[in-house]
Amino acid sequence: MPISINLLAEAKVEEELRRRDPVKRAIWVGLLLVCMVLFWSSTLYIREIGEKSVLTGMEEQLAAQSKDYKQLLANEKDLEDINHKLGDLERIYTNRFLWGSVLNALQQSVINDVQLLSFHGEQSYAYAAESKPVKDDSGRVIAAGKAGGVTQKILMEWNASDSSATPGDQVGKYKEALKQTSFFSSQLDKNSEITLENLSPPSIDGESGKTIVMFTLQCRLPDKVMK
Numbered sequence: 101m102p103i104s105i106n107l108l109a110e111a112k113v114e115e116e117l118r119r120r121d122p123v124k125r126a127i128w129v130g131l132l133l134v135c136m137v138l139f140w141s142s143t144l145y146i147r148e149i150g151e152k153s154v155l156t157g158m159e160e161q162l163a164a165q166s167k168d169y170k171q172l173l174a175n176e177k178d179l180e181d182i183n184h185k186l187g188d189l190e191r192i193y194t195n196r197f198l199w200g201s202v203l204n205a206l207q208q209s210v211i212n213d214v215q216l217l218s219f220h221g222e223q224s225y226a227y228a229a230e231s232k233p234v235k236d237d238s239g240r241v242i243a244a245g246k247a248g249g250v251t252q253k254i255l256m257e258w259n260a261s262d263s264s265a266t267p268g269d270q271v272g273k274y275k276e277a278l279k280q281t282s283f284f285s286s287q288l289d290k291n292s293e294i295t296l297e298n299l300s301p302p303s304i305d306g307e308s309g310k311t312i313v314m315f316t317l318q319c320r321l322p323d324k325v326m327k
Contacts, residue, residue, distance in 0.1 A: 197223055197254055205281040213264035214274045217314075222255040225326075254321040257297070259314070267302050267313035275317060287321050294319040 199221060206219065231246045258278075262270045275294050278284055284294070298316035305312045 197252060199223075201283045202256065205278065205283040208281045209274070209277040211270060211274055211277050214260055214262055214270050216258060216260045218259045220257040220259075222253075224253045226251045226253065250326040252324040252326060254324075256319045256321075258317040260317070261305070261312045261314050263305065263308065263310045263312045267311050268299065268315075271296060271299065271313070271315050271317075278317075278319075284319075288319070289322055292320055292322050 202221065206216065227250050228246070233241045236242050260274065262268055262274075264270045275296070278294055279288065288294070295318055296315060297318045298314075300314040302311050302313050304310070
């Protein structure tokens with residue numbers, strides 16, 4: 101029986117051993133894992149860029165909306181202030197002081213030998229803003245608030261002359277005549293009286309030749325809060 105010898109068998113065995121070398125396999129597996137990690141990292145990086153872009157857009161949109169919201173709050177506050185002032189103006193108009201009543205009272209207080217030379221009236225309004233109560237951290241009120249409003253102030257002044265037989269005697273009578281008119285009797289109280297502010301020495305009137313006394317009366321009506 102013939103014997104066959106394969107001279108390449110040893111080389112084939114060595115080649116097969118090289119193919120089955122675990123180190124080489126590990127290297128290939130490592131390279132494969134590295135490629136997979138790089139691919140996954142690239143995917144995450146691309147996704148992160150996209151999400152950052154979306155986040156930036158949302159932040160810009162939020163900033164724009166926040167600015168609009170602050171402007172809206174400012175406009176709302178301005179509107180509230182305007183409505184409050186309009187309400188004050190409405191109260192002033194509704195409760196306005198009528199100077200016709202004063203002129204009518206002047207006509208009712210005419211007495212002999214007293215001539216009204218001039219009348220001056222001032223009408224002003226003082227506005228006080230509303231203040232809210234101040235509270236501490238526990239919610240306890242430590243300072244009471246004050247209601248806002250508009251206070252009406254009226255000042256009147258008469259300049260007149262007394263040409264009676266005894267100049268100056270009619271000043272008190274003229275004051276009483278003013279106080280007894282229906283208007284002043286309803287407006288004046290103990291804290292607001294018609295007062296004598298000035299009384300001049302007797303002098304000769306250039307037109308009539310009579311001895312006269314010049315005097316000035318003044319009156320502040322009680323302050324009135326418009327509600």
